[in-house]
Amino acid sequence: MIAMVDCNSFYASCEQVFRPDLWGKPVVVLSNNDGCVIAANKEAKALADIPMFEPVFKIKKHLVKNKVTFFSSNYTLYGEMSQRVMNILTTFSPEVEVYSIDESFVDLSGMEHVDLNDYGHQVKNKIYRHLGLPVGVGIASTKVLAKLANRISKKVAGNNHVFVIDSEEKRIDALRWAKIGDVWGIGRKHTKRLQNIGVHTAYDFTQLPLAWVRREMTVVGERMWREMRGESCLEFTVIPKPKKGIGTAKSFGQKLRDLGRIEEACAYYISEVSEVLRAQRSCATYVQVFVHTNYHSNVDEQYSNSKTVTMAIPTNDTFALIIEARKALRLIYKPGYRYKKVGVCLSGIIPQEYVQGNLFHQPSGLNKNELIRAFDRINNKYGKSTVSSAMIGTRINEWELIKKERSPRYTTQWEELLEVNS
DNA sequence: TCTGGGGTCCTAGGACCC
DNA sequence: TCTGGGGTCCTAGGACCC
Numbered sequence: 493m494i495a496m497v498d499c500n501s502f503y504a505s506c507e508q509v510f511r512p513d514l515w516g517k518p519v520v521v522l523s524n525n526d527g528c529v530i531a532a533n534k535e536a537k538a539l540a541d542i543p544m545f546e547p548v549f550k551i552k553k554h555l556v557k558n559k560v561t562f563f564s565s566n567y568t569l570y571g572e573m574s575q576r577v578m579n580i581l582t583t584f585s586p587e588v589e590v591y592s593i594d595e596s597f598v599d600l601s602g603m604e605h606v607d608l609n610d611y612g613h614q615v616k617n618k619i620y621r622h623l624g625l626p627v628g629v630g631i632a633s634t635k636v637l638a639k640l641a642n643r644i645s646k647k648v649a650g651n652n653h654v655f656v657i658d659s660e661e662k663r664i665d666a667l668r669w670a671k672i673g674d675v676w677g678i679g680r681k682h683t684k685r686l687q688n689i690g691v692h693t694a695y696d697f698t699q700l701p702l703a704w705v706r707r708e709m710t711v712v713g714e715r716m717w718r719e720m721r722g723e724s725c726l727e728f729t730v731i732p733k734p735k736k737g738i739g740t741a742k743s744f745g746q747k748l749r750d751l752g753r754i755e756e757a758c759a760y761y762i763s764e765v766s767e768v769l770r771a772q773r774s775c776a777t778y779v780q781v782f783v784h785t786n787y788h789s790n791v792d793e794q795y796s797n798s799k800t801v802t803m804a805i806p807t808n809d810t811f812a813l814i815i816e817a818r819k820a821l822r823l824i825y826k827p828g829y830r831y832k833k834v835g836v837c838l839s840g841i842i843p844q845e846y847v848q849g850n851l852f853h854q855p856s857g858l859n860k861n862e863l864i865r866a867f868d869r870i871n872n873k874y875g876k877s878t879v880s881s882a883m884i885g886t887r888i889n890e891w892e893l894i895k896k897e898r899s900p901r902y903t904t905q906w907e908e909l910l911e912v913n914s
Numbered sequence: 915t916c917t918g919g920g921g922t923c924c925t926a927g928g929a930c931c932c
Numbered sequence: 933t934c935t936g937g938g939g940t941c942c943t944a945g946g947a948c949c950c
Contacts, residue, residue: 523918530918541929547917565918592921594949679948710924711921712948788917893918 495598496638500626502594506573507622518560518664525743525893564895572903594767612654632657636719636728639676667695677716697870734772738765741835748831756885759814762838766810777804777840781820784831804853
């Protein structure tokens, strides 16, 4: 059996943990640049039907009127709280697959003698007691069914956020209950096509001929079909695989026209992604850079372009990557536009042990590696960008994204610790 | 005025190899 | 009339996830 543990309104819940004054009150968390709503707790959802990714400016009045508290996203806090949740889960089973920042699968093999419903409640209670975060627990024989059980644990009253699918009757009932569009792995496009042929529930889907599913929805659909029928097809990955692409692209706090600031932002993003690259001990072969204007605007002239360059030899050296990225950026930058975003993406990622030099280029020498390692150690100890490439410049305030309502980084910065006044 | 960011996997088709 | 057979690698595009 597999348990799927998922935090309720994770970002909003993280914010509330440190703000007892907001317990029981509506809270929403905004995307980067405070652009869209990306999380809302149940009190906020009860007030209004808040579609996720709704631009804030469209619904702000309504939310303010209802005394909803806004937060800018604080990924430092959420990432660290997530780590704590995962640590607690490993006390229940050595086999934990971290699926996303707020979801994990827990392998319960060998616990056949245990009362799984009771076990689910133990997981839920321990996380709440230690961290103050509410979670739901779904338990079933495959990942897709566990995910469905998790949904039922929260949506069906009386389950108290724990639900176990441990019999054929329960499996069928669960599938009949689930609308096809709510099933994990069935997105918008497939939902529409399936509804058109009369498939409205997960159960209907499992009654389709396998050949049709395979033909129309590829092997991905076939795996869903099998998993729903209780046949496990999705592997359990305890040790995360190295990433195949590492990218970042954030909207600027304000539109930029001049190449200089865009180059600085680009250098900054390269520093960020190459740090991630080094943390997984890999090197990148290709660097892609792209720029675009604000395509929501109907007054600004639109332009977008991208360029991929190949490194002479794969590398994770921030400085070498910045230089190549800048060359690429200069090829695609055209003056006269108001740019909204620059993005970078590293790909062709290989383990750093496998980097092959050639007659003309050798992998970075020892001195360079030592320098970069010192770089990472200093930034880990004293905080992000304590030392950085000069190509990042000093005008970060002129392009950095907007985070007006960011909460303190309670758990990772001494100077932002929670203060309790009696 | 204001509209997120970071990923994965699969397939088809083209170009190429012997 | 009739035009081989067995592969690899790469890319773009689509669908999906949180």
